[in-house]
Structures are given as structure tokens and as C-alpha cells.
Amino acid sequence: MRVTGSIAARLVLVILLSGAVIYCFTLAYIFYESRAVLQREVETNSRNLALSLVNLVDARLTAVAKVTEALARTVEVVEPGEAELLALIRATVASNAEIRGSAVAYEPFAFDARRKYFAPYYFKDTGGLALSRLEDTYLATPYVHSDWYQIPRELQQHEWSEPYYDEGGGHVLTTTCSVPFYDTRNGRRELRGVVTADLSLDDLTAVIGSVKILEHGYASLLSRNGMILAHPVSELIMNDTFFSIAEARKDPAMRELGRRMVRGESGFVRYRAIAGFDSYMYYAPIPHTGWTLAVLFPRDELLAGTVHLLARTALLGLAGLVLLAFAVINVVRSMTGPLRRLSKAADELAQGNFELALPPARYHDEVGALTASFESMRTSLKDYIRDLTETTAAKERIQSELKVATDIQASLLPRVFPAFPERSEFDIFASMDPAKEVGGDFYDFFFLDDNNLCFLIADVADKGVPAALYMMVAKTLLKSEGQRLREPDAMLTSVNRILAADNERCMFATVFCAILDVSTGQLRYANAGHNPPVILDSNGLRFLAMKAELMLGPVPGTEYHTARLRLQAGDTIFLYTDGVTEAKDPRERLYGEQALREALAKVAGQDPATIIHSIRDDLRRHAAGAPQSDDVTMLALKFGGARPGGKVGAA
Amino acid sequence: MRWLRQVALVLLGLACAVAWPADDPHPPGRNRVTLMPLWSPQAQFAGYYVGIDKGIYARHGLDVRLLPAGPGLSPVDALSQGKADFAVLWLTTALRHRDRGLPLVNLAQMVQRSSMMLVSKRSTGIRTIADMNGRSVGLWGGDLSIPVYALFERERVVVREVPQGITVNLFLRGGIDVASAMWYNEYHTLLISGVDPGELNTIFIADEGLRYPEDGLYALESTAQARPAITTAFVRASLEAWAYAFEHPDETVDIVLHRMREARLPANRVHQRWMLDRMSDLMHTPSSDTRPGQLVRADYLAVGESMKREKLIAAYPTYDDFHWSADARDR
Numbered sequence: 011m012r013v014t015g016s017i018a019a020r021l022v023l024v025i026l027l028s029g030a031v032i033y034c035f036t037l038a039y040i041f042y043e044s045r046a047v048l049q050r051e052v053e054t055n056s057r058n059l060a061l062s063l064v065n066l067v068d069a070r071l072t073a074v075a076k077v078t079e080a081l082a083r084t085v086e087v088v089e090p091g092e093a094e095l096l097a098l099i100r101a102t103v104a105s106n107a108e109i110r111g112s113a114v115a116y117e118p119f120a121f122d123a124r125r126k127y128f129a130p131y132y133f134k135d136t137g138g139l140a141l142s143r144l145e146d147t148y149l150a151t152p153y154v155h156s157d158w159y160q161i162p163r164e165l166q167q168h169e170w171s172e173p174y175y176d177e178g179g180g181h182v183l184t185t186t187c188s189v190p191f192y193d194t195r196n197g198r199r200e201l202r203g204v205v206t207a208d209l210s211l212d213d214l215t216a217v218i219g220s221v222k223i224l225e226h227g228y229a230s231l232l233s234r235n236g237m238i239l240a241h242p243v244s245e246l247i248m249n250d251t252f253f254s255i256a257e258a259r260k261d262p263a264m265r266e267l268g269r270r271m272v273r274g275e276s277g278f279v280r281y282r283a284i285a286g287f288d289s290y291m292y293y294a295p296i297p298h299t300g301w302t303l304a305v306l307f308p309r310d311e312l313l314a315g316t317v318h319l320l321a322r323t324a325l326l327g328l329a330g331l332v333l334l335a336f337a338v339i340n341v342v343r344s345m346t347g348p349l350r351r352l353s354k355a356a357d358e359l360a361q362g363n364f365e366l367a368l369p370p371a372r373y374h375d376e377v378g379a380l381t382a383s384f385e386s387m388r389t390s391l392k393d394y395i396r397d398l399t400e401t402t403a404a405k406e407r408i409q410s411e412l413k414v415a416t417d418i419q420a421s422l423l424p425r426v427f428p429a430f431p432e433r434s435e436f437d438i439f440a441s442m443d444p445a446k447e448v449g450g451d452f453y454d455f456f457f458l459d460d461n462n463l464c465f466l467i468a469d470v471a472d473k474g475v476p477a478a479l480y481m482m483v484a485k486t487l488l489k490s491e492g493q494r495l496r497e498p499d500a501m502l503t504s505v506n507r508i509l510a511a512d513n514e515r516c517m518f519a520t521v522f523c524a525i526l527d528v529s530t531g532q533l534r535y536a537n538a539g540h541n542p543p544v545i546l547d548s549n550g551l552r553f554l555a556m557k558a559e560l561m562l563g564p565v566p567g568t569e570y571h572t573a574r575l576r577l578q579a580g581d582t583i584f585l586y587t588d589g590v591t592e593a594k595d596p597r598e599r600l601y602g603e604q605a606l607r608e609a610l611a612k613v614a615g616q617d618p619a620t621i622i623h624s625i626r627d628d629l630r631r632h633a634a635g636a637p638q639s640d641d642v643t644m645l646a647l648k649f650g651g652a653r654p655g656g657k658v659g660a661a
Numbered sequence: 662m663r664w665l666r667q668v669a670l671v672l673l674g675l676a677c678a679v680a681w682p683a684d685d686p687h688p689p690g691r692n693r694v695t696l697m698p699l700w701s702p703q704a705q706f707a708g709y710y711v712g713i714d715k716g717i718y719a720r721h722g723l724d725v726r727l728l729p730a731g732p733g734l735s736p737v738d739a740l741s742q743g744k745a746d747f748a749v750l751w752l753t754t755a756l757r758h759r760d761r762g763l764p765l766v767n768l769a770q771m772v773q774r775s776s777m778m779l780v781s782k783r784s785t786g787i788r789t790i791a792d793m794n795g796r797s798v799g800l801w802g803g804d805l806s807i808p809v810y811a812l813f814e815r816e817r818v819v820v821r822e823v824p825q826g827i828t829v830n831l832f833l834r835g836g837i838d839v840a841s842a843m844w845y846n847e848y849h850t851l852l853i854s855g856v857d858p859g860e861l862n863t864i865f866i867a868d869e870g871l872r873y874p875e876d877g878l879y880a881l882e883s884t885a886q887a888r889p890a891i892t893t894a895f896v897r898a899s900l901e902a903w904a905y906a907f908e909h910p911d912e913t914v915d916i917v918l919h920r921m922r923e924a925r926l927p928a929n930r931v932h933q934r935w936m937l938d939r940m941s942d943l944m945h946t947p948s949s950d951t952r953p954g955q956l957v958r959a960d961y962l963a964v965g966e967s968m969k970r971e972k973l974i975a976a977y978p979t980y981d982d983f984h985w986s987a988d989a990r991d992r
Contacts, residue, residue: 150733164836235854254853254931
């Protein structure tokens with residue numbers, strides 16, 4: 011089925027393409043809109059989740075910080091002795107579940123002028139509390155050079171240490187809260203030492219590390235240095251910082267993001283997770299420590315529901331389109347089916363089978379209207395063909411009658427040659443080739459008496475039956491009047507009077523009429539508007555000089571006049587109608603008088619039959635198959651010579 | 662059923678011991694030597710780990726054992742007590758102990774120039790050594806700060822010294838204005854803690870007129886004299902191992918990270934790769950007439966003079982007395 015070949019194919023193509031385009035646009039719009047909605051929801055959800063985790067961590071930190079602060083203030087105010095101090099630290103560790111260990115570390119010689127370092131430390135050990143003296147355990151470098159001591163000391167403020175693994179208590183991820191305390195006696199404010207409390211992060215990082223968002227989403231905790239404290243990928247924990255990962259990934263944007271995090275900002279960003287998936291990340295600071303908590307929502311998994319829904323919608327749409335295609339094909343078939351049947355019927359109609367019953371139209375739709383039109387056309391054609399058949403039959407009858415008329419007309423002209431075999435004084439030959447079945451030309455010759463031969467040629471204007479009828483009348487009149495009046499002028503004058511008297515149709519005829527006294531060669535002639543005949547004599551060839559007079563018929567009372575000429579022995583007079591000189595070749599060029607003269611010159615001196623046959627042949631050559639447009643009539647008379655004793659000017 | 666598991670474990674251990682001849686304390690035909698690095702496992706000592714793990718020492722007929730190192734553990738003590746045959750020391754440390762009578766000899770000089778830097782935040786406005794006058798400066802204990810003291814002495818700068826621990830957190834939190842940093846270690850730690858290079862002003866000690874070569878291989882003179890072939894083989898194998906390490910950085914970093922995890926240290930691949938690359942920079946001098954491992958005579962004399970001037974040492978031995986080689990023994 012070529013695309014352009016069938017209405018069904020084109021319709022299906024256009025409708026399906028338009029449908030598909032509209033559908034795709036709608037789907038795309040729904041996708042983008044729902045993604046935007048989802049993104050807003052994710053932002054809210056991730057913020058809530060992150061903040062709840064932040065609160066969880068911060069609550070723990072706050073509790074420990076308060077206890078540490080309280081211990082520091084107590085030591086500051088009470089200035090306990092060694093036994094009191096140990097009891098105080100021990101009670102602090104024992105009564106606070108979150109605190110793994112606590113120390114009160116003094117500046118050199120601050121507790122006891124004899125002891126440089128003094129830092130008792132109680133910690134939870136397997137099976138109870140244990141006491142350790144940090145001045146003894148820190149062998150290589152004194153505790154005063156440790157971060158947990160030095161940073162609060164230098165900054166003069168409480169500090170949470172970078173998380174570290176406490177190897178003493180079994181590789182526990184720990185952070186230490188350090189609070190400096192001062193000698194405030196006598197208005198002084200002199201640093202005396204630092205109180206610390208250790209907080210295990212293991213359960214917090216376990217909670218954070220076990221957060222699972224959809225399939226792969228997770229939560230993560232970063233220290234102030236960007237060190238990864240909690241993450242589902244355990245190899246990263248306490249090994250990699252956010253920045254070292256950015257460096258490994260050669261990702262300056264990630265580094266910039268990390269800097270925003272450690273600066274304590276919060277935000278919602280698109281982020282490529284370390285595990286490699288695209289995600290939405292919300293990050294927020296832990297207020298106490300400046301750490302960062304981040305939650306990652308895997309983007310693909312978030313969108314999976316939407317994508318799934320869209321995929322199913324797309325499938326439904328596809329099914330709908332297929333259904334639509336079938337429906338369209340069906341409707342178009344129901345429309346084009348009758349059309350095709352109609353087209354087939356029209357083909358048969360064209361073959362001429364008008365009896366064929368057209369396929370009935372089911373609906374009063376355009377096809378129904380077309381069928382009705384075809385039906386009306388079929389009836390009209392049928393009627394027309396019937397009329398045509400009748401007309402043709404009538405025409406054929408007329409044709410056959412015309413044929414009879416032609417025969418009759420032909421039989422009216424003297425057709426037997428030689429016409430007067432017993433007369434040696436002259437030789438005469440004539441021919442008439444009608445353009446239609448019956449011609450308007452005629453010729454005639456007859457003896458008026460023993461010596462006078464009347465011969466004439468005529469051309470009735472118009473052709474066909476009217477011309478033939480007119481010709482009959484003219485011919486009959488000319489013969490009867492010729493025999494009565496015996497002079498050309500009188501003949502023509504009389505015949506004209508008769509014809510013109512009752513000539514309502516204004517028909518007319520040109521006639522050249524001559525009477526030859528065969529005993530002398532005396533020729534008397536009159537011309538009613540006919541072409542001048544050609545004389546072929548010893549001087550050659552010339553047109554007969556004569557006064558042109560009116561044709562017969564149109565004007566009543568026309569007088570004609572006789573002219574005279576003496577023919578010598580061997581002279582020939584050639585009469586013809588304008589059908590000769592006006593014969594046309596296929597390119598509509600006329601035969602012309604010049605061609606006639608040349609053709610006649612070639613046959614000068616020959617007998618009349620030869621001359622006429624020769625001219626007819628020449629005319630046929632000139633026409634070269636072109637249809638004859640006018641009757642072609644010729645008459646030639648060759649005078650044999652005067653009989654001895656013949657009188658000139660007889661009659 | 663517990664006894665069954667214990668028996669199974671014992672049997673498994675025996676099987677491993679049999680199938681693992683490398684664990685045999687006395688492999689036949691190999692000379693057992695001990696090496697003590699300067700510090701805990703990191704890429705600073707990558708060549709020695711590679712030499713052991715890739716069998717380079719073994720190919721030279723050596724069975725090298727590494728002694729644990731790190732905070733509180735002194736390689737000088739290990740040498741003097743005979744616990745270590747060889748040790749990695751700084752040139753300044755070695756000269757100080759030689760001056761105090763410990764007969765140390767330099768076998769090879771690995772790090773050709775000082776990698777130490779003084780780092781400050783640009784926001785503090787410190788640009789030069791002179792700018793540090795009166796500011797708080799983090800300084801490491803021991804011999805590590807000798808070049809810095811020498812520099813402050815020369816520039817007549819008096820700073821507020823703050824003992825610097827093993828982290829850079831004090832500097833990161835703003836507790837000190839200037840921190841000591843090794844180019845291959847603490848400087849990069851600052852970078853991967855979120856500080857941009859553009860935020861830092863850095864001064865290389867080596868750019869201030871003294872090269873102060875750092876890590877070198879040392880032994881007691883007696884050890885070298887008694888076992889010259891083994892000593893020579895150890896030096897050659899170590900240099901070969903370092904060359905291998907620089908040619909195969911990824912494999913080398915894997916080896917280093919493995920050592921670090923064994924020691925339960927934070928193991929950061931990016932950081933160790935940085936350290937390895939910097940070690941390559943420090944061990945290969947731009948001048949073509951210095952071979953890897955060579956102690957440059959001029960550098961040695963300059964350091965000796967400087968330390969004498971600072972009264973850190975009373976005197977220093979001649980180059981040929983200090984730098985041991987098998988050829989020198991023949992002399």
C-alpha cells in the first residue's frame with residue numbers, strides 16, 4: 011500500500027502521527043511536571059530526615075557537653091584535692107551512660123607544684139570503671155601536646171575533637187569534648203587545665219550508616235575536616251575525606267560543595283554519589299561540632315515510580331494508537347469500499363454497460379450523493395445513447411437516400427462517352443466529382459437541331475440536397491428554355507426570370523452556356539457569373555475574354571448578352587467550375603489558375619477525355635489525400651473542323 | 662563443640678605455617694637484617710615495603726624485617742641498642758647523635774632536600790619568615806625543627822613556640838598562626854581537609870638557602886664494617902626497590918595502604934599517592950650529576966656548618982668518615 015496511493019494509508023498515517031506527537035508532548039509535560047513536584051517533595055523530605063538525624067546527634071552531644079561543662083565549673087570552683095577529684099570524675103563517668111571516659115588534665119605544675127603533669131582519667135572498661143593516669147600513658151609526647159588539650163587551651167573555649175579511634179577501649183570511634191577551666195581567684199583568669207569527656211560515636215554512626223533511602227540512598231556524617239564518619243561504604247570511614255574523594259574524582263565542584271559543608275552551610279543539591287548514582291542531597295551542619303550530616307536520595311530510584319507510570323501510560327497510549335489505527339482503517343474502509351465498488355462500476359459503465367446496477371449506497375453521505383450522481387449520469391447516458399442510436403439510424407436512412415439521389419443526379423448528366431459517336435465534327439467529354447453525396451455542379455450538352463450543340467456548365471451556390479434540387483430545377487429549365495429559345499442570352503434571361511421569381515432562399519447559380527454551330531465552328535455564348543472557360547487553339551492557351559454578368563437567381567429581370575467566337579479545327583474549349591482552381595492541398599494551398607494553365611498546356615491538342623483525366627489526375631496529386639471541399643466539374647469540347655458548305659452564323 | 666573449633670583452628674594454623682615458608686624465621690641462604698623506619702607506615706617509606714613485598718631484598722640475598730615505628734619509638738635508640746641493623750634518619754638527627762658519640766654512618770641519602778614548610782593562612786598577612794616575629798608557630802619536638810630554629814636564628818625572629826602534635830587540627834581551628842608541615846604529608850592533609858592552596862601562604866625551608874637533606878639510611882659503623890657485603894646489598898636493593906615503587910605507583914600505593922590498614926591507621930589512597938609522588942620529587946634532584954641515594958658533599962658540609970653555628974653540635978666528622986661505602990672500606 012503506497013502512502014500516496016490510498017486514502018486509508020494517508021489517513022492512518024496522519025492521524026497516528028498527530029496522535030503520537032500529541033501523546034509524546036503530553037507525556038513529556040507530565041514527566042517534567044511530576045519530576046518538579048517530586049523534587050520539591052524530596053527537598054522537604056530530605057530536609058526533615060537530615061534535621062531529625064542532626065537532632066539525634068546534637069541531643070547526644072548536648073548532653074555530654076553539659077556534663078563536661080558542669081564538671082569543669084565544679085573543678086574550677088571546688089578546687090578538689092586528689093581523692094575528691096578522683097571521686098568526682100568517677101561519679102561523672104558512672105552516672106552518665108553516654109560518657110565512655112572522662113579526664114581532668116592540669117597544666118604543668120598547676121595541680122601540685124612538685125608534679126609537672128597530672129591528669130587522672132576514668133573510663134569504662136570491661137567489668138567496670140578503670141583509672142588511668144594520662145601523665146603516665148602519654149610517654150612519647152606529653153598530653154598537653156594532644157589536640158584534645160591543646161586546641162581548647164589555645165582557643166580558650168570548649169571544643170569537640172576530630173573523631174578518632176580509641177584503641178584503649180577496643181577501636182571505638184570516639185570524639186572528645188574538652189572544656190578549659192581557670193583559676194579565678196582574686197579576679198584572675200588563668201588556665202589551670204582541661205576537663206574532657208569521651209563520647210562513643212559507634213551507635214550514632216551505626217544509626218546514620220544504616221539509614222536506607224529507597225534502594226541505594228543513604229545518610230552520611232562528615233567531620234569538620236570533611237572526614238567521613240558514617241557512610242554505608244565502611245572502607246571510607248575515617249580513611250577518606252570529602253575532599254580526598256573530590257581529588258580522586260578530579261571534581262572541583264565536589265570540593266566546592268565540601269567547603270560549603272565544612273563552613274557550616276546547609277543546602278539541597280544534585281550530587282553524584284560516591285557509589286556512582288545520581289542523587290539529590292540535603293546537607294546540614296551539626297550545631298555543636300560543625301560536622302555535616304547529609305542525606306542522599308537516589309534520583310533514578312525516586313523517578314523510577316514516575317518512569318514506571320509513564321512507561322505504562324506510554325504502553326497504554328501505544329495500545330490506544332493501535333486501536334485508533336484499526337478504527338480509522340475500518341471507518342475509511344467503510345467509506346472507500348463503496349467508492350471502490352462505485353469506481354469499478356464506473357469502469358464498467360465506461361466500457362458501455364449501461365444496464366449495470368450501481369452498488370447501493372448504505373448511508374446518505376457523500377458517497378451516497380456520488381452514487382446518486384452516478385446513477386443519474388448512467389440514466390442520462392443511457393437515454394443519450396438511445397437517442398444517438400435512433401439519430402444515427404435516421405441519418406443512415408438519409409445517407410442511403412442521398413446515395414439514391416446521387417445516383418439519380420448522376421443519371422441526369424450525360425455520362426455516356428463518346429456522346430455522339432456518329433458526329434465527327436467535334437469531340438466532347440465531361441466529368442463531375444461531387445464533394446458531398448449530391449453536388450451543386452452540373453454540366454449538360456444537347457443538340458438544339460442538327461447543327462447547333464448547346465453545352466453548359468453551372469455551379470449552384472451551396473452543396474448538398476438543396477443545391478442538388480436547385481441544380482435539377484436549373485438544369486431542367488436550361489434544357490427546356492434552350493430548346494425553346496435557342497440563344498444563350500435568351501436562355502439565361504428566361505431561366506433567371508423563372509428562378510428569381512420564386513427564390514425565397516436566395517439561391518443562385520453561375521452558368522456558362524454556349525451554342526456551337528458544328529458546321530461552321532461558330533460559337534455563341536453567354537456567361538452568368540461563371541469562371542471564364544479556357545481556349546486552347548493554335549495560338550496556345552487563353553482564358554475566354556468575356557463580359558462577366560450576374561449569376562442566375564438572385565436578381566429578377568437580369569438581361570444577359572451573347573458573345574461570339576469562331577473555333578478553328580483542332581481548337582478546344584475547356585469549361586470548369588471553381589472546384590478546380592480552388593482545390594486544396596493538405597496545407598490549404600489552392601490549386602490556382604496558373605497550375606491549371608500549366609496542366610492544360612501539357613495536354614494541349616489531346617482529345618477532351620485525355621485532357622479531363624489528366625487534369626483530374628493533377629488535381630488528385632495536388633490534394634494529396636486532403637478531403638475534397640467543393641464539387642469538381644469539367645467539360646472539354648474539341649472542334650474537329652467546319653463541314654464543307656456549312657454557313658457561318660447560322661441560326 | 663567449642664573444643665572442635667579450637668582444634669580445627671590449630672590444625673589450620675599448622676597447615677599455614679607449613680605452606681608458608683616465608684614465615685620460616687630462618688630462610689636458608691638469606692641474611693636476616695632489621696630496618697626501622699622513622700615513622701608509622703606511609704608512602705614516605707614505600708620503597709622498603711615494596712622491596713620486601715616484591716622480593717627485591719630477597720633477590721639480593723636479604724631477609725629484611727621491619728621494626729614497628731611511630732610516636733614514642735626512636736630509630737636511633739633501636740640502632741644504638743642493636744635492635745635494628747639499619748634505620749631511616751634525618752641527616753640532622755644523625756649528625757647530632759654522632760656528635761654525642763653514637764658512631765652512626767650514612768649509607769645512602771634518599772631525600773635530597775628539606776621537604777619542610779611553614780604554612781600560614783593568607784588572612785593572617787604572614788608572607789615571609791620576618792613576618793612571623795611574635796606570632797604563634799607550631800613546632801615539632803625532637804630534631805625535626807632544627808632547620809626551622811636555624812632559620813629563625815638567622816633571621817633574628819622570635820616567635821611564640823607552640824608544640825605541634827601529630828595533627829594539623831590546631832592550625833585548622835585557628836589555634837596557631839603558623840604550622841610546620843611536610844610537603845608530602847601535612848600540606849596535603851590541609852588540602853584534603855578543605856583548605857584551598859590559594860588560602861595558604863607557604864615557605865619552603867629549602868628555598869631559604871639551606872637544603873637540609875632529610876631521610877637517609879643509617880647504621881652503626883660497626884655493623885657496616887662487620888657486614889659490608891650485606892650492607893652494600895641492602896643499600897642497592899633499597900634503591901632498586903624505590904625505583905620500582907616510582908615506576909609502579911598504583912601497585913606501590915596498594916602495598917602502602919595494606920601496611921597502614923595492618924597498623925590500623927587511616928589509609929587514604931589519594932593522600933598516599935600524593936606522598937609517593939612528592940617522595941619522587943624529593944629523591945630526584947634536577948642536577949644530573951647526583952645519583953639517587955648520593956649524599957652530596959656540599960649539602961653535607963653546609964648542614965654541618967649550620968648546626969655548628971647554631972651550637973647544636975660541637976663538631977662534625979669529615980664527609981668520608983660519615984658517609985660509609987664499601988669502596989671507602991678498601992681505602
